[in-house]
Each structure stands twice: as structure tokens, then as C-alpha cells.
Amino acid sequence: xxxxxxxxxxxxxxxxxxxxxxxxxxxxxxxxxxxxxxxxxxxxxxxxxxxxxxxxxxxxxxxxxxxxxxxxxxxxxxxxxxxxxxxxxxxxxxxxxxxxxxxxxxxxxxxxxxxxxxxxxxxxxxxxxxxxxxxxxxxxxxxxxxxxxxxxxxxxxxxxxxxxxxxxxxxxxxxxxxxxxxxxxxxxxxxxxxxxxxxxxxxxxxxxxxxxxxxxxxxxxxxxxxxxxxxxxxxxxxxxxxxxxxxxxxxxxxxxxxxxxxxxxxxxxxxxxxxxxxxxxxxxxxxxxxxxxxxxxxxxxxxxxxxxxxxxxxxxxxxxxxxxxxxxxxxxxxxxxxxxxxxxxxxxxxxxxxxxxxxxxxxxxxxxxxxxxxxxxxxxxxxxxxxxxxxxxxxxxxxxxxxxxxxxxxxxxxxxxxxxxxxxxxxxxxxxxxxxxxxxxxxxxxxxx
Amino acid sequence: xxxxxxxxxxxxxxxxxxxxxxxxxxxxxxxxxxxxxxxxxxxxxxxxxxxxxxxxxxxxxxxxxxxxxxxxxxxxxxxxxxxxxxxxxxxxxxxxxxxxxxxxxxxxxxxxxxxxxxxxxxxxxxxxxxxxxxxxxxxxxxxxxxxxxxxxxxxxxxxxxxxxxxxxxxxxxxxxxxxxxxxxxxxxxxxxxxxxxxxxxxxxxxxxxxxxxxxxxxxxxxxxxxxxxxxxxxxxxxxxxxxxxxxxxxxxxxxxxxxxxxxxxxxxxxxxxxxxxxxxxxxxxxxxxxxxxxxxxxxxxxxxxxxxxxxxxxxxxx
Numbered sequence: 055x056x057x058x059x060x061x062x063x064x065x066x067x068x069x070x071x072x073x074x075x076x077x078x079x080x081x082x083x084x085x086x087x088x089x090x091x092x093x094x095x096x097x098x099x100x101x102x103x104x105x106x107x108x109x110x111x112x113x114x115x116x117x118x119x120x121x122x123x124x125x126x127x128x129x130x131x132x133x134x135x136x137x138x139x140x141x142x143x144x145x146x147x148x149x150x151x152x153x154x155x156x157x158x159x160x161x162x163x164x165x166x167x168x169x170x171x172x173x174x175x176x177x178x179x180x181x182x183x184x185x186x187x188x189x190x191x192x193x194x195x196x197x198x199x200x201x202x203x204x205x206x207x208x209x210x211x212x213x214x215x216x217x218x219x220x221x222x223x224x225x226x227x228x229x230x231x232x233x234x235x236x237x238x239x240x241x242x243x244x245x246x247x248x249x250x251x252x253x254x255x256x257x258x259x260x261x262x263x264x265x266x267x268x269x270x271x272x273x274x275x276x277x278x279x280x281x282x283x284x285x286x287x288x289x290x291x292x293x294x295x296x297x298x299x300x301x302x303x304x305x306x307x308x309x310x311x312x313x314x315x316x317x318x319x320x321x322x323x324x325x326x327x328x329x330x331x332x333x334x335x336x337x338x339x340x341x342x343x344x345x346x347x348x349x350x351x352x353x354x355x356x357x358x359x360x361x362x363x364x365x366x367x368x369x370x371x372x373x374x375x376x377x378x379x380x381x382x383x384x385x386x387x388x389x390x391x392x393x394x395x396x397x398x399x400x401x402x403x404x405x406x407x408x409x410x411x412x413x414x415x416x417x418x419x420x421x422x423x424x425x426x427x428x429x430x431x432x433x434x435x436x437x438x439x440x441x442x443x444x445x446x447x448x449x450x451x452x453x454x455x456x457x458x459x460x461x462x463x464x465x466x467x468x469x470x471x472x473x474x475x476x477x478x479x480x481x482x483x484x485x486x487x488x489x490x491x492x493x494x495x496x497x498x499x500x501x502x503x
Numbered sequence: 504x505x506x507x508x509x510x511x512x513x514x515x516x517x518x519x520x521x522x523x524x525x526x527x528x529x530x531x532x533x534x535x536x537x538x539x540x541x542x543x544x545x546x547x548x549x550x551x552x553x554x555x556x557x558x559x560x561x562x563x564x565x566x567x568x569x570x571x572x573x574x575x576x577x578x579x580x581x582x583x584x585x586x587x588x589x590x591x592x593x594x595x596x597x598x599x600x601x602x603x604x605x606x607x608x609x610x611x612x613x614x615x616x617x618x619x620x621x622x623x624x625x626x627x628x629x630x631x632x633x634x635x636x637x638x639x640x641x642x643x644x645x646x647x648x649x650x651x652x653x654x655x656x657x658x659x660x661x662x663x664x665x666x667x668x669x670x671x672x673x674x675x676x677x678x679x680x681x682x683x684x685x686x687x688x689x690x691x692x693x694x695x696x697x698x699x700x701x702x703x704x705x706x707x708x709x710x711x712x713x714x715x716x717x718x719x720x721x722x723x724x725x726x727x728x729x730x731x732x733x734x735x736x737x738x739x740x741x742x743x744x745x746x747x748x749x750x751x752x753x754x755x756x757x758x759x760x761x762x763x764x765x766x767x768x769x770x771x772x773x774x775x776x777x778x779x780x781x782x783x784x785x786x787x788x789x790x791x792x793x794x795x796x797x798x799x800x801x802x803x804x805x806x807x808x809x810x811x812x813x814x815x816x817x818x819x820x821x
Contacts, residue, residue, distance in 0.1 A: 056608065056609055059605065059608045059609065060609075063594070063597065063601075063605050066596065066597060066601070067594060067596045067597065070596040070637070071596055339592065339595075340588070340590060340592045341592055341593075341594055343588075343592070344586075344588075344592045344606075344653070345609065346576065347558075347581060347584075347586055348581060348606060348609035348610050348657075349578065349581050349582075349609060349610055349611050350609045354609075
């Protein structure tokens with residue numbers, strides 16, 4: 055079989071070129087290890103964000119000057135005798151802090167955890183000035199700086215006042231808002247807007263704030279409403295809450311675990327560059343011309359090339375799987391089926407990469423060009439396929455690597471075998487189409503008389 | 504009746520852009536001969552050869568191999584033609600044996616037969632002790648011998664040898680020449696293209712000279728050399744600044760000079776009994792206020808045939 059003869063010839067050549075094969079096999083290994091180090095090793099390290107807080111809240115509000123209009127009603131109903139400031143500290147701040155800002159830091163942000171694994175969301179460090187905070191953020195010491203404004207307590211009093219007024223009015227009792235002096239304020243989240251950590255941390259801080267405000271309003275309304283004979287007009291703790299829950303078995307997953315499926319596909323896409331380089335070498339050295347003089351057919355050449363790279367890719371894949379295992383990457387399913395599926399999906403991705411190599415090599419004349427042009431095509435394409443982060447490019451869904459990447463995620467992150475099978479089948483069909491295109495182009499450009 | 508292995512009929516090649524590389528080439532190559540193909544670079548030699556052996560489709564005309572019209576890169580071509588290219592085309596990371604066995608397999612030579620041929624070729628080309636050495640570890644001469652073996656492993660009827668020995672040391676060159684000269688005895692027909700007149704003269708049974716896409720002459724080297732004329736050749740190098748063209752014209756006025764022309768920066772004169780005429784030549788030059796810097800004496804070569812036909816040296820075209 056000439057296909058086998060050519061495949062063996064290629065494999066021998068590859069494994070005797072020590073520098074190339076070492077790089078070829080070591081690349082995914084280095085790549086995965088580097089990303090592992092970059093993204094950290096444990097869930098605490100990856101999911102708990104370092105944030106800075108500059109608390110400028112002066113703790114003052116209109117209730118310091120004038121008791122709210124509904125307070126007598128509240129005192130009568132509850133048997134208390136709070137003044138405005140006493141109500142604020144005892145009820146709203148639960149007697150735990152002096153200011154609403156301090157309460158938000160100590161009782162909300164500091165205690166925020168992921169619902170499933172009880173991992174803390176934030177490590178908080180207080181700073182004494184905006185400059186200090188910005189300096190630390192710019193040096194990468196924290197994901198962001200939260201600036202709590204001076205009038206934050208005043209704004210919180212406004213929220214509570216409005217909630218109570220709303221509840222009282224819900225019982226057909228006319229009451230006015232106590233003051234028009236409540237502040238409208240904004241918390242500042244300062245950081246590098248394009249930074250991943252900033253994006254994650256800021257969304258979680260704002261989530262905590264929104265949740266706190268919703269619960270505060272709901273709780274206050276419920277408490278006040280309970281004093282009426284017809285009961286509260288709202289639910290305890292508000293009608294809408296917010297919890298952070300992991301999908302499936304992903305509660306232990308690190309950021310690296312989420313990236314690993316895409317990383318594997320990216321590493322396998324690099325095969326296209328090696329395929330291009332070896333075929334370009336055959337062209338440059340004129341050995342392809344020599345092969346054409348024999349009774350070798352285009353099918354033999356393409357088949358031999360494909361077998362050669364499937365073999366090398368499999369070798370590369372085994373190393374990669376060992377590395378993934380050694381790095382302690384988390385995955386949702388059981389070991390055997392998961393790695394079996396990773397293996398199959400990867401073979402499809404390798405086939406697609408070989409095909410891409412055939413296409414590129416039809417247009418390059420030497421290995422140097424192959425390296426440059428191959429890299430210029432493969433790297434942007436790896437982004438398009440969503441190997442690193444989701445890309446909203448509908449056409450990219452047609453690429454085999456995109457489907458392979460989705461299949462890999464379904465296997466590693468969710469153990470959803472049905473979805474994985476669907477994506478794998480799409481990937482296989484797309485890979486076969488790319489392969490046929492590659493064979494036709496290479497044949498026309500390089501093997502035709 | 505003469506048995507022809509290759510016949511070309513009115514081959515013509517016009518490349519895109521209009522360049523007419525070969526104009527009207529009709530040649531018959533006899534079975535078992537060494538057919539020399541000479542011409543300067545750009546003469547259309549490679550194009551003509553590639554059409555002759557079925558590796559290039561002519562714009563017009565046709566090629567017959569063993570009486571059968573061939574299509575480029577057809578199975579017939581692949582079975583009957585072997586090519587020994589000018590460059591050493593080897594898989595550098597394969598051993599000598601692996602290189603040969605690879606081609607034997609791809610030519611569908613049975614495994615045992617392929618192994619036997621590989622061993623024999625390595626032995627005959629003095630590479631047996633390097634059988635397991637990778638091609639990249641071979642010297643230049645060894646690589647060229649392996650390159651030759653690669654063109655023979657399928658035992659083709661016709662072997663195209665493109666510049667088989669440039670840059671080789673005299674000893675390796677002689678080994679190669681002797682091996683090549685023996686190939687017709689084993690039933691092969693050789694088409695040899697070379698710039699080396701000695702090589703063409705030594706190896707070729709017949710020589711075709713091509714220039715500007717046209718066949719100028721085709722005959723045995725001995726007859727071609729004789730056709731140039733009787734006498735020996737003196738090549739005279741003059742001091743810089745000398746008017747060589749005028750000197751050549753002046754020489755032709757002498758009764759004993761058969762011909763004189765300028766080739767590759769030298770005045771080349773042909774005369775009978777050239778050695779005894781040397782004092783007269785020196786005296787003549789002195790009378791014309793010139794000075795000879797160097798003199799070479801030789802018999803007629805195929806180069807002279809080319810010069811006689813075109814007025815240029817083969818190397819002028821390089």
C-alpha cells in the first residue's frame with residue numbers, strides 16, 4: 055500500500071528531525087502548563103477576587119436632622135421608641151456598623167460566597183485614598199477599586215424611606231415621603247475596563263449591591279407590612295433575589311478548567327502549520343516532483359500525509375491528555391468516558407487541521423513562508439472558533455474547530471454526551487468538507503501535470 | 504532497421520506571455536544509445552527534454568515512446584522514464600536504503616526485487632558501506648551517486664541525465680562516467696544534457712545541439728568535430744584593451760589560418776600544424792603592436808562545433 059509507505063516515510067522523517075518533533079510534542083505541554091500557571095491552581099485562587107475599597111461614607115443622612123414621618127407609626131406598631139438615627143443603626147445596620155458603607159463592606163461584600171462551594175467571592179483590602187487604590191489596581195494587585203461615596207448612608211436612608219412609604223400606601227394610608235433631601239449617589243468601580251478580572255469582579259460587586267438593595271427594600275416593607283391587620287403587601291426579602299450557582303458539576307471549576315477545552319483545540323490547530331511546513335519542504339526540495347514521477351497517485355499522497363499527521367497528532371494528544379491529567383484539570387464526567395471523548399473529538403480536530411494545512415501548502419513555496427502564512431491564518435482562526443472566549447461570529451459556527459471546541463466543552467464541563475455527540479458530528483462533517491477542499495486544491499496546485 | 508525508443512514530431516512550446524521556447528523539434532532517439540543534448544542556458548533545452556520524455560505537454564506536436572503517443576505524466580511515462588535531476592533530490596532524513604526502497608515501493612517494484620535492486624545499486628555506485636547512513640550525512644559526491652541510483656531503481660527504459668557531474672572531484676566524476684557509460688549495455692537508453700563538452704564527448708553516441716529553440720545539428724561527436732574543419736585550435740588571450748574582433752579579422756588575412764573568431768574573451772584560431780605556426784603568430788601580433796598574455800593549444804571539441812554554428816561559445820549563454 056503506497057499510502058502506508060508514504061505515511062511511514064513521513065513519520066520517520068518527523069521523528070528523526072529531533073528539534074522539530076521536540077517542539078511539536080512539547081508545544082501543547084508548555085502551552086497548557088503556562089496557562090495553568092497563569093490561571094492559578096485552585097478554585098480559591100481563581101474565583102476569589104482581590105478588590106480594594108475606599109470607604110468615604112460619612113454615615114450622615116436626613117434622619118439625623120428630622121425623624122421620618124412614618125417612624126411614629128412604626129414605633130407604635132413595634133413597641134419601640136426609636137429616633138431616626140437609632141432606627142437607622144439598630145434596624146437598617148443591625149447594630150453592626152456605624153455607616154451604610156461600612157455595612158456594605160463588612161456584611162455584604164466580605165461575606166459574599168458562591169452558592170455551591172462556599173468559596174469567598176472577594177478578598178477585600180481597604181485603602182485610604184483613590185490614588186493608592188488606582189496605583190494598586192494598575193500594578194495588578196487587585197481586580198478593581200470600589201469607591202463608596204460620602205453620601206452613601208443618606209442614599210440608603212432614601213431607599214428605606216421610599217420602601218416604607220410604598221408599603222404604607224399599599225394599605226391605603228396616605229403618607230408623604232419624609233424628606234426630599236435623600237442623596238442620589240453612585241458607587242464607583244474603578245479598574246481596567248477590558249481586563250477579564252475587572253469584568254468578572256465588577257459584575258459580582260454590582261450583583262451584590264443590587265441584591266442587597268432588593269433585599270433591604272423587601273425586608274423593610276415586609277416588616278412594616280406585617281404590622282397591618284391585612285398583612286404585608288410584599289414578600290419577605292423582596293420578590294427578586296440573586297444567587298450565584300454553578301451549572302452541573304462546575305462548582306469546583308477554576309478559570310483554567312473553563313479554558314482547557316479551547317486550549318486543547320488551539321494546540322491541535324497548530325498541526326496545520328506543521329503540515330504546511332512539511333509539504334512546503336517537499337516542494338522546495340523538489341522531492342514532491344520526484345514523488346510525482348513515480349506511480350504514486352494523488353490519493354496515495356493525500357492519504358499518506360493524513361495518516362502521518364493523524365499518527366503524530368495522536369502521539370501529541372496522548373502527551374496532552376497525560377499533561378491535562380497531571381495538571382489536575384477538573385471535568386464533569388467520569389475519567390474513562392471523558393478522556394475517550396476528548397480523544398475522539400481531538401482526532402476530528404486534527405483531521406480538520408491537516409486539511410487546513412493542505413490548503414495553505416498549496417499556496418506556499420518554502421517552509422519559511424509556511425511558518426509565517428500558517429501562523430497568520432491559524433492564530434486569528436483560533437480566536438474565531440472561540441477557543442479562547444466566545445465569539446459572536448455566526449459564520450465561525452461552520453468551522454470544524456468551533457464545533458470541536460463546543461463538543462470538548464460539553465464533555466469536559468458538563469458531561470453532556472448528547473450535546474457533545476451532536477457537535478462532534480457537525481465537526482466531523484465540516485472536517486471532511488475542509489479535507490475534500492484541501493485535497494482538491496493541493497491536487498490542482500501541486501500534483502497536476 | 505533502427506529501433507527508436509523516443510520520437511518527437513514537430514514539438515513546439517509557446518509559454519504564456521508568448522515566449523516560443525521550442526520552435527519545431529523532430530528528433531528520434533535510438534534504443535540503447537547515449538543521446539547528448541547540448542545548448543546554452545535559455546536555448547530551450549530543458550523544455551525540449553521535458554516534452555521529449557512526456558513531462559511537459561507541448562503546444563503543438565507529439566511524443567512517441569516505443570511507438571505509443573504519450574500524455575504528460577501518464578503511467579507509460581512513469582514506467583518507462585527515469586530522471587536523474589541536476590540537483591540532488593533526496594529525503595535527507597532517510598537512509599540510502601530507505602530512499603531507494605521508498606521509490607521502489609512507489610514504482611510498485613515487488614519487495615524482494617526492490618531490496619535486491621537497492622543492494623545492487625548501492626554496491627555498483629560504491630555506497631554499500633553507507634546503506635544505513637542518512638542522506639544528509641553523505642558527502643556531495645556520494646549524494647550525487649545516490650541521486651543517480653534513485654533514477655535507476657525502477658529500471659526505466661529511458662534515463663534522463665541532467666548535468667550528472669558538475670562540481671565533482673575528478674575521481675568521483677570518473678566513477679560516475681564509467682557507470683553511466685555502462686548503462687546502455689544493460690538495456691537503458693540515456694538522454695544526457697550537459698554543459699561539459701568533455702562529458703558529452705566521452706559519453707554520447709550522438710549529440711544534438713539546440714539554440715533559440717531550434718535544433719542546429721544532430722550527429723555523432725566524431726563527425727560533428729570533423730565537420731568543423733581540419734586543423735588544431737589555438738586560443739589566444741590578449742592584454743586588456745586589445746581589439747579582439749580586429750585581431751581575429753587580421754588573422755583571417757593570413758593564408759595558413761583556416762578560421763578565426765572571438766569566443767569568451769579569447770581569439771580562437773584554427774590552423775594546420777598549429778605548434779609550428781606559433782612563432783609566426785607571435786610575430787604577427789607583435790607587428791600589430793599587441794601582446795599575447797596566454798596561449799592554449801588543443802584539438803577540436805564540441806564547443807568548436809557550437810561556435811562554428813552560432814558564432815558564440817556555449818558558456819556565453821550562461
